[in-house]
Amino acid sequence: MTRQEKSQVIEDLTAQLAGTNVVYLTDISGLDAxxxxxxxxxxxxxxxxxxxxxxxxxEKAMEAAEFDYGQLPTVLAGNSAIMISENGNAPAKIIKEFRKKSDKPLLKGAFIHSAVFIGDNQLDALIALKSKDEVIGEIIGLLQSPAKNVVSALKSGGNTIAGLVKTLSER
Structure with a gap:
């Protein structure tokens, strides 16, 4: 690979890293085709x-990127594959699913919204992370719940009060 090709690859990787907040480093060596x-x-x-x-x-692309990847470049040894996603736990779920059939891919490390996770033992913690959409859905559900309770109480209470007033007026 010539210097120009290497610099082009570094630029491409830097652009990919700049465009996301979720980066997983894995080892997929030894997997068959x-x-x-x-x-x-x-x-x-x-x-x-x-x-x-x-x-x-x-490693050079990480140095040139705008984010601080902390200790993540230290895991760059052997064969490496990069997984880039918008969802913080999606790559972890894919890795876990494939680990049911094989011992690979191995998680080397992950960078998720400025948090660095090092080692394969972090896989379960990464799976437990909630995506942005899941958190927003939970917040909306929590916000709607009291409003629904108030509306239903007013509706049921309104019928009771109306019935009570009607009964009192008839007497």
Whole structure:
């Protein structure tokens, strides 16, 4: 690979990193072609971009990016693949699903909205993270719940009061 090609790859990776707040680093080495193809297909369906990268080029792209990736570049050893997503827990769910059939992909580390997770032991914690849409849905549900209770109480209470007034007026 020439210097110009390397600098172009670094620029592309830097642009990808700048466009997202969710980056997972995984090890998919040792997967056969069919399993790798299935992993790529699952990632595509979930809106996750999966790309095998050179460690040194990714490290340079992380240095050039606007975010502070903390200790994440230290896990760049061996074969590395990068998973980029809009949803913080989607790549973790894909990894967990594939781990039911095989011991790979391994989670090397993740960067999610300025938080850095290092090591495969963080997978369950990453799965437990709620996506932005899930949190918004819960907040809306919580906000609507008291309003619905008040409206239903007023409706049921209104019928009771109206019936009571009607009964009193008839007497």
């Amino acid at each position: 069919e399993t790798t193809s299935n992993l790529r297909r699952s990632c595509f369906k979930a809106g996750i971009k999966l790309e095998v990268v050179k460690n040194t080029l990714l």
